Amino acid sequence: RKEVEQDPGPFNVPEGATVAFNCTYSNSASQSFFWYRQDCRKEPKLLMSVYSSGNEDGRFTAQLNRASQYISLLIRDSKLSDSATYLCVSPQGGKLIFGQGTELSVKP
Amino acid sequence: GAGVSQSPRYKVAKRGQDVALRCDPISGHVSLFWYQQALGQGPEFLTYFQNEAQLDKSGLPSDRFFAERPEGSVSTLKIQRTQQEDSAVYLCASTPDRAGTGELFFGEGSRLTVL
Numbered sequence: 001r002k003e004v005e006q007d008p009g010p011f012n013v014p015e016g017a018t019v020a021f022n023c024t025y026s027n028s029a030s031q032s033f034f035w036y037r038q039d040c041r042k043e044p045k046l047l048m049s050v051y052s053s054g055n056e057d058g059r060f061t062a063q064l065n066r067a068s069q070y071i072s073l074l075i076r077d078s079k080l081s082d083s084a085t086y087l088c089v090s091p092q093g094g095k096l097i098f099g100q101g102t103e104l105s106v107k108p
Numbered sequence: 109g110a111g112v113s114q115s116p117r118y119k120v121a122k123r124g125q126d127v128a129l130r131c132d133p134i135s136g137h138v139s140l141f142w143y144q145q146a147l148g149q150g151p152e153f154l155t156y157f158q159n160e161a162q163l164d165k166s167g168l169p170s171d172r173f174f175a176e177r178p179e180g181s182v183s184t185l186k187i188q189r190t191q192q193e194d195s196a197v198y199l200c201a202s203t204p205d206r207a208g209t210g211e212l213f214f215g216e217g218s219r220l221t222v223l
Contacts, residue, residue, distance in 0.1 A: 032209070042216070043199060044151065044199075044214055046211045046212070049211075087150050087151075091209050094163060094164060094209075095141065095153050095164060095207070098150040099150050100149055100150045
């Protein structure tokens with residue numbers, strides 16, 4: 001089993017839709033997690049940190065379920081500009097382990 | 109500049125050639141990471157440094173890969189006798205933290221194509 005697993009998608013949704021991504025992790029000792037966003041042919045950039053139960057920032061909500069070892073990212077009222085790949089990230093042994101990424105395409 | 113700088117941005121190498129990729133992290137950042145990202149995949153960890161010490165090189169795929177950061181600032185990733193499977197984007201990231209527990213600041217990457 002990979003350390004961090006994501007559904008690669010693509011998720012194709014209309015503008016205004018609500019979309020959710022899940023990510024499972026294997027290291028039960030991890031205390032915090034991250035969602036990074038990566039635009040096509042660009043570098044990854046931090047979107048949100050996830051500590052304890054979750055975090056909310058505007059249209060974005062990240063939640064952590066330690067019992068089931070998964071993290072979710074919810075995007076409400078999707079915008080065209082949300083189209084990107086979303087990477088789930090778990091710290092492990094001093095380094096950050098990235099998932100495969102979930103591709104989101106928001107259509108007009 | 110204010111961000112992480114990588115060079116070259118693009119490199120085409122013939123199979124068997126050696127390549128060197130440079131990373132100039134944000135000034136004062138303690139930790140520096142190298143990742144390899146193949147098309148359609150997430151970044152895969154290669155190695156990381158805390159100042160000049162290479163603390164983890166468990167992700168280097170073979171002994172053809174070598175990384176250094178001799179003065180605790182600029183880092184070089186060297187790939188000897190390149191193979192086609194080495195074709196990928198090599199991302200460098202730095203952080204002011206002593207480990208990858210917070211935000212990583214990435215460079216734009218070096219895209220390597222091995223023919």
